[in-house]
Amino acid sequence: MPTPDLCTEEEVHRLVHGFYAQVRQDPELGPVFDAHIRDWDPHLARMVDFWSSALRGTARFRGTPMPKHVALPDLNEGLFQRWLALFGSTTAALGNPAMKARADLLAHRIADSLWYGWRISRGMDVAEGLA
Template structure:
């Protein structure tokens, strides 16, 4: 259950900006984000709204992440796992254990669901393979 008393909007904005700064520099993830995110300012607003909804229970997020991720070409489990690794590194650095625990749990769930949906859509004849999220 989201708890707005555990993390501020500023912490969520910091999480989003810090994470994407890392992801954009990552050799595997960076080119994907740069090729598909046209307006970074709008993307940051959308991601801050998404994480605010997940962590604080706000209702600003409007979007459907699954179709956008399914449409990306050539994704694989290693990319989702790297995304999650960078995300967890970021939450650890931010110094709020409540934020770290809750955001990591949500991110792990989301990465797994997006990867499962991606596989089911792009490889319908294959059995989906789970991510290694440790």
Template sequence: MNDIQDITSIKLLVDEFYTRVRLDGLLGPVFAEVIKNDWQPHLDKMYAFWNAALFGVAGFRGNPFAKHAPLPINDEHFNRWLELFTQTVDTHFAGPMADDAKNRAGLMAVMFQSKLANMKGGTGKTIV
């Protein structure tokens, strides 16, 4: 099995991952509500995101957290997202870049969960 090597690898990863997401009973409906049936703009943005994250290639613009903040998502969604992402990487790739992609996805999930918890006041906090 090859490692993630370039934009072609990233497109395979992203396309396969979001195929799994669309079919997933927990994540599919959340994405369907936002994306409707126009997946290509989202896929293009994810190609650019992962190309920037893994290879430092300029081209990604956006604020991923801002897009996720208003969604009806919780820790269960992030855990499932990470599970599907890891499965997809492990199905197609092996090597340092594959490991880096899984690590970055895990860090992103933890960061998003933390930020969402803080927005909601966190444990024991009340927002007035």
């Protein structure tokens, strides 16, 4: 369950901004994100709200991420795996093991859900989740 004592808002901010800095520099993920995000400041603010809600229970995020992700062309399992690897390295660098454990678990659930939804939207086999 999200709880305010799991992490601080500053840690959430560092998580989001550190993670997306890596994503933007990544040769695999950078082009995917850059093709769809025109203004990074609002996106980062929205992601801070999302992770603050998920980790601290602030309930600031309102939205439905699935439709935007389902609309993306040419996704593949490797992109989701890369996303998870960068996320895990970012949470490890924060030095808060409890936050890392919770955030990484949520990130895996989110990646599985988005990958599942993307495949369903294209009539693909969904028998297995991310490896």
